[in-house]
Amino acid sequence: MDTDALTIDGLNAFYGESHVLHDLSFSVKKGHVLGLLGRNGAGKTTCISAIMGLVKAKATRVDLFGQSITGLSPEAISLRGVGLVPQGRRIFPSLTVYENLTVAARRGRSDHGSNWGLEQVYATFPRLQERQRQLAGSLSGGEQQMLAICRALMTNPRVVLFDEPSEGLAPQIVAEVAVVLKKLRDSGLSIILVEQNIKLALDIADEVVVLNTGYVAHAGGADSLRSNDRLVEQLLGVY
Amino acid sequence: MNFWIIQGLNGLAFGSLLFILASGFSLIFGLMRIVNLSHGAYFMLGAYVGLSAIEAGVNFWIAILIGGGAICILGGVLERFILRRLTGQPLAQVLVTLGIAFIIADTCVWIWTGDPRPVPMPSELTGAFRISHLAFPIYRLFVIGVAFALAATLWFLLERSRLGAMIRAGVDDLPMARAMGIRTSLLFTVVFCLGSALAGAGGVLAGPILSVYPGLDTDMLPLALVVVILGGVGSLLGAFIGSLIIGFIYSYGQALFPDLAYVILFLPMVLVLTLRPTGLFGRQAI
Numbered sequence: 001m002d003t004d005a006l007t008i009d010g011l012n013a014f015y016g017e018s019h020v021l022h023d024l025s026f027s028v029k030k031g032h033v034l035g036l037l038g039r040n041g042a043g044k045t046t047c048i049s050a051i052m053g054l055v056k057a058k059a060t061r062v063d064l065f066g067q068s069i070t071g072l073s074p075e076a077i078s079l080r081g082v083g084l085v086p087q088g089r090r091i092f093p094s095l096t097v098y099e100n101l102t103v104a105a106r107r108g109r110s111d112h113g114s115n116w117g118l119e120q121v122y123a124t125f126p127r128l129q130e131r132q133r134q135l136a137g138s139l140s141g142g143e144q145q146m147l148a149i150c151r152a153l154m155t156n157p158r159v160v161l162f163d164e165p166s167e168g169l170a171p172q173i174v175a176e177v178a179v180v181l182k183k184l185r186d187s188g189l190s191i192i193l194v195e196q197n198i199k200l201a202l203d204i205a206d207e208v209v210v211l212n213t214g215y216v217a218h219a220g221g222a223d224s225l226r227s228n229d230r231l232v233e234q235l236l237g238v239y
Numbered sequence: 240m241n242f243w244i245i246q247g248l249n250g251l252a253f254g255s256l257l258f259i260l261a262s263g264f265s266l267i268f269g270l271m272r273i274v275n276l277s278h279g280a281y282f283m284l285g286a287y288v289g290l291s292a293i294e295a296g297v298n299f300w301i302a303i304l305i306g307g308g309a310i311c312i313l314g315g316v317l318e319r320f321i322l323r324r325l326t327g328q329p330l331a332q333v334l335v336t337l338g339i340a341f342i343i344a345d346t347c348v349w350i351w352t353g354d355p356r357p358v359p360m361p362s363e364l365t366g367a368f369r370i371s372h373l374a375f376p377i378y379r380l381f382v383i384g385v386a387f388a389l390a391a392t393l394w395f396l397l398e399r400s401r402l403g404a405m406i407r408a409g410v411d412d413l414p415m416a417r418a419m420g421i422r423t424s425l426l427f428t429v430v431f432c433l434g435s436a437l438a439g440a441g442g443v444l445a446g447p448i449l450s451v452y453p454g455l456d457t458d459m460l461p462l463a464l465v466v467v468i469l470g471g472v473g474s475l476l477g478a479f480i481g482s483l484i485i486g487f488i489y490s491y492g493q494a495l496f497p498d499l500a501y502v503i504l505f506l507p508m509v510l511v512l513t514l515r516p517t518g519l520f521g522r523q524a525i
Contacts, residue, residue: 054417074418075423086415090415095408099404102401103405103408103419104419152419
């Protein structure tokens with residue numbers, strides 16, 4: 001059961017001349033949630049974009065279930081089974097809810113259990129079905145976040161990258177997002193979760209990686225931070 | 240009164256031709272962010288190819304398909320092998336498409352000489368349509384019908400099909416469309432071929448009205464640009480309304496103030512760019 005879903009080895013990324021990620025290495029086990037934490041500007045979103053192939057990066061190795069996805073295009077990485085719930089949601093505003101879901105739809109692979117389609121999404125999120133003919137741009141923030149999550153699920157991914165899913169949402173909606181994340185983890189999906197909301201992240205994550213200015217500052221089980229407020233304070237400057 | 244009706248219908252017919260040209264131009268611009276300056280040359284080359292087909296004894300309707308098909312293939316090849324290499328370099332793309340436009344224009348003079356060539360009208364559409372004392376060429380009414388049918392078809396394709404939703408997703412947020420596994424590279428080629436085919440077929444269709452002559456490309460391209468800027472980049476509705484507006488302005492302007500034709504055509508573009516850079520129906524600024 002301890003297979004690595006996603007392994008990152010020696011990931012470096014650059015914005016023009018500046019070197020923003022330095023030799024990141026970590027891995028997520030199948031069915032686990034890895035919390036990717038760090039202060040603003042630590043490089044979390046860049047790391048997610050690099051895994052997805054959206055920013056130019058150099059890596060010794062990025063493996064998805066043992067198969068290399070190093071240097072592939074975003075569409076190829078998506079087709080191999082990496083889903084993205086991006087920062088700021090970035091649903092397609094001029095498409096309807098229904099279209100947002102169907103443009104991403106792809107048949108699931110035979111090698112894993114869950115198979116997300118419109119029916120499953122609508123059954124899990126009845127709200128989206130009610131709004132399926134509306135333009136996605138007219139949804140509330142919470143609804144847009146649910147849509148962004150479902151859009152990623154429609155690609156039937158094996159690993160999902162969540163980039164700050166709680167950002168800008170009311171506490172009650174954040175709680176809903178947390179419930180969804182737990183459900184997905186329990187269904188066997190592997191997750192990388194970027195969060196500013198440390199409480200939420202530590203509540204869900206099995207392992208954590210803390211970034212600081214593009215370096216891994218701390219890595220270990222989530223317990224290593226849960227039980228150590230001083231370390232959290234030192235690494236993240238919150239609490 | 241007759242003057243206004245006849246010029247109005249002329250404007251509608253010219254606007255229809257513009258729409259056939261500008262809809263593809265707008266889609267390419269909106270999705271791929273490429274200002275395809277060879278689009279006018281595609282229109283002219285399509286007309287010449289269609290003309291040669293007709294002179295070789297081919298039926299007018301088949302000639303439209305041949306003109307459109309030839310330009311479709313040409314556009315696809317240029318997109319795949321040249322423009323594709325220049326992704327993310329707008330200036331290089333503009334220069335390359337401009338260069339291709341010049342190459343096509345010169346090649347056309349070489350093959351078809353510099354004399355204006357009328358394209359024969361299909362015999363079943365010659366003659367005039369009469370209501371009381373008004374007469375209007377049937378062929379122009381036909382062209383208007385084609386443009387409306389095309390608008391409806393494109394609308395259906397873009398707004399009601401999954402392919403169309405993918406194209407709009409790409410216009411909305413290209414990196415996200417890719418991250419959702421949409422093969423945008425394939426979409427680009429499809430859209431570029433479609434736009435090119437429309438330009439080529441539009442050229443043949445325009446032949447009986449405008450004739451084909453060296454300079455037809457540079458006459459039409461600025462008008463397509465104005466239409467797209469006025470209507471809004473990547474917006475089909477914008478291209479449609481923009482084409483009709485420019486068609487009317489062109490038609491009435493030519494008749495009433497022939498010396499100021501370009502002022503009346505380009506002043507709206509300048510105003511729109513200054514006051515409403517997204518155009519009438521566009522989402523993104525130029």
